[in-house]
Amino acid sequence: MASGLPAFTVVGLPDKAVSEARERVRSALSAMGLALPPKRITINLAPADLLKEGSHFDLPIALGILAEMDVIGHDDIERFLVLGELGLDGSITKVGGVLPAAMEAGMQECGIICPNANGAEALWAGDLEILAPVSLVALINHFKGTQILPRPIRRDTDEINDFHGDLRDIKGQESAKRALEIAAAGGHNLLMSGPPGSGKSMLAARLPGILPDLDARQALETTVIHSVSGMLPEGGLIRTRPFRQPHHSASMPALVGGGCHFQQLLRLNNNCCDNLYVEFT
């Protein structure tokens, strides 16, 4: 914050959603009865050469400004990794990627501040401090000590893992079923070839049912991917094998992924999952 004509700018290659954080932050603060100070406010998202996208920068931007306005202490937020989207009324709404962020926080030995709806998800990252407020006011009250936020409660859900049928529903096709079993037991790839309607999709959909359960590391890895893509049901750990049916005309990059996010995810998987241990209850 500097003196000069009042302005509020976000620099560091923000996309449209990040630039619009200004309006959400301004409105969320005024919902609490706080006005932005009449100063030149510059938000710098470092590193400056990396494109930033998503709405999860709202909360860290708001907290930075609140600390600068001395509403909360600088050392209150120093030991936290923060992400969350702000509503115009100061509520903090759900964002994707909380689990991998929490894993990173755990590695850097700091806590995490995330939306209330994502609190249970962050629990899977292990033993770190998690603040999951429903609103900006609740978070400020927590720092002031007037209303301490409870730790989120662990929740389990498998609801996105719809059941794709049982292998015993298939009539005949003994050699195809045997091939499926051998592939499942040995962890081999399968290439199905045959005329339309001969049951290829049907056989493939029943493969997850005979595969062994996910171990802790695989469950975490699967959950991280669902979390980043915003497909994770509230707080859940995915415990059953995912089954995807991409269209046959999908391109190679569409199937295996690509771009900067893919690289980040790979790095995260290699770094984090080894150090983590998930206990099934």
Ligand SMILES: Nc1ncnc2c1ncn2[C@@H]1O[C@H](COP(=O)(O)OP(=O)(O)O)[C@@H](O)[C@H]1O
């Ligand atoms: N051996 C079989 N036993 C039971 N149903 C079968 C069998 N083969 C085919 N079907 C039926 O035919 C439908 C079409 O099969 P599908 O898996 O879509 O074929 P493909 O993917 O090879 O074109 C299946 O959903 C199933 O209802």
Ligand SMILES: [Mg+2]
């Ligand atoms: Mg098919």
